[in-house]
Each structure stands twice: as C-alpha cells, then as structure tokens.
Amino acid sequence: MTVLIAQISDLHLDGSQWATRRATRVMDHLRALPRPVDALLVTGDIADHGAEAEYEEAARILAAPFPVLMCPGNHDARPEYRKVLLDGDSGGEPVNQVHHVAGTAILMCDSTIPGRDEGRLDAQTLDWIGATLDELSPEVRALIAFHHPPVGLHHPFIDGILLEQPEELAAVLEARPQVAAVLTGHAHTAAASTFAGRPLLVGPAVNWNLRMAWEGDRPDDRDVPPGIAFHVLADDGRLTTHFRVVP
Numbered sequence: 233m234t235v236l237i238a239q240i241s242d243l244h245l246d247g248s249q250w251a252t253r254r255a256t257r258v259m260d261h262l263r264a265l266p267r268p269v270d271a272l273l274v275t276g277d278i279a280d281h282g283a284e285a286e287y288e289e290a291a292r293i294l295a296a297p298f299p300v301l302m303c304p305g306n307h308d309a310r311p312e313y314r315k316v317l318l319d320g321d322s323g324g325e326p327v328n329q330v331h332h333v334a335g336t337a338i339l340m341c342d343s344t345i346p347g348r349d350e351g352r353l354d355a356q357t358l359d360w361i362g363a364t365l366d367e368l369s370p371e372v373r374a375l376i377a378f379h380h381p382p383v384g385l386h387h388p389f390i391d392g393i394l395l396e397q398p399e400e401l402a403a404v405l406e407a408r409p410q411v412a413a414v415l416t417g418h419a420h421t422a423a424a425s426t427f428a429g430r431p432l433l434v435g436p437a438v439n440w441n442l443r444m445a446w447e448g449d450r451p452d453d454r455d456v457p458p459g460i461a462f463h464v465l466a467d468d469g470r471l472t473t474h475f476r477v478v479p
Contacts, residue, residue: 235334238269239461241417242437246280271333275417276305276379287316303340305379343378349393351380377415402428422475
C-alpha cells in the first residue's frame with residue numbers, strides 16, 4: 233500500500249506570535265487535507281530554547297488525528313523534551329523511537345550533542361538503528377529520520393554544523409537495503425541529495441528559511457512561507473517527494 237508521510241521541521245517555538253502563527257498555519261493545513269496523511273514527521277528544533285513551556289505549546293499545536301512522530305534537534309533539550317512530549321521521564325539519554333505506520337518502519341533518531349549545534353549519532357544510537365532494522369521482517373520497508381543532514385548543502389553556515397562522522401551511519405546502512413530513504417531537517421531549506429546510496433531529503437523549515445549564498449548575503453529569509461514535504465512511498469520502495477509552502 234502506498235504510504236503518504238508529511239514532514240515538517242524547525243518550528244523553533246518560543247512563545248512569540250511569529251513562531252506560533254506559522255506552526256499553527258501548517259497544522260491547520262495538514263488537518264484540512266482531503267486525504268489525511270498516514271503520519272507527520274517533525275524532524276527537530278521543536279522548541280527554540282528547550283523550555284518546558286515551549287514543549288507544552290508544541291503539544292497543543294501538534295495535536296492531530298494522525299500520528300505525529302518527533303525527534304529532537306540541537307535547540308531541543310532532552311530532559312524537558314522527554315518530560316512533556318514523551319513519558320514524563322526527564323532523563324538525558326538519546327531519544328530514539330521506532331514507529332510502524334501502514335507497514336513501514338519509521339526510525340526517529342536523536343542526532344543531538346547536548347550543548348552543541350553540530351550533530352552525531354552516538355554508538356548507542358547506531359547500535360539501536362542496526363538492531364532495530366535487523367528485527368524487521370524482510371518485506372518491511374524503513375525510513376530513518378533525524379535532525380542533522382549527513383552531507384554538505386553548499387552553505388557556509390549550515391555546512392559548519394552538520395552531522396559528524398556520517399560514515400558510521402553509512403556503514404550501518406550498507407548491508408540493510410530495506411531503508412528506502414534518510415530524512416532530516418536543521419538546514420531551514422528544502423533540499424534533495426543522496427547518502428549511502430539512498431535518497432536524502434531535507435525538510436523545509438516552519439520558521440525562517442535559509443537564503444543560499446547565491447541568493448544574497450543575509451542568511452535568514454523571513455518572507456518565505458512555512459514549508460512541508462510530502463513523501464510518497466510506493467509498493468516498489470520508490471520514494472517520491474513533493475515540497476509545498478503554506479501561504
């Protein structure tokens with residue numbers, strides 16, 4: 233069965249009208265779709281300062297009749313994230329979860345390094361990814377999502393805070409062909425590339441958009457509307473992505 237997955241990223245909720253209004257517009261748009269998505273992925277930087285009140289606002293805004301699957305970004309704080317959005321535990325362990333949606337396994341992974349803007353999938357997380365994929369039935373397809381892109385995107389700012397040691401993840405994926413694609417956020421720009429022989433899709437930001445170097449000197453563009461990626465995973469494992477903005 234074809235699976236329809238929406239992806240948003242980088243809400244940076246901070247209590248401001250700007251952030252709240254943009255996130256609310258996106259969720260209103262998704263809830264009103266004639267054909268509901270099978271799940272919504274939120275690939276990090278949900279909060280701007282990692283405060284409990286920001287996650288409480290996120291829980292209200294992101295409430296939906298479809299599954300909403302999340303992972304943290306470098307602006308998120310694991311204890312507060314866990315306490316409000318997960319099970320009430322305020323531990324600092326990586327937030328890694330697997331979800332099964334319409335016959336597809338979606339691994340939401342924690343690529344954050346507490347206190348730093350760049351990312352890394354630590355040994356615990358890499359072992360978890362490998363073990364989780366190995367437990368799947370051979371016919372089950374998988375998507376892997378985390379915050380930091382594992383390849384350069386040709387912008388000096390974002391390329392300085394990417395995923396470190398991406399070759400470690402590539403080694404995990406090498407012998408696991410059931411992974412159809414890798415999905416990330418963090419860059420504040422919709423982008424498409426490849427990683428470890430798979431499609432790499434970078435979801436657009438709900439908050440401000442990254443202006444590329446050839447588009448001007450100032451990196452943040454606040455005139456671009458919030459964005460959504462729609463990923464369509466077909467029966468043959470082919471992933472097709474459509475990017476949309478929400479006026």
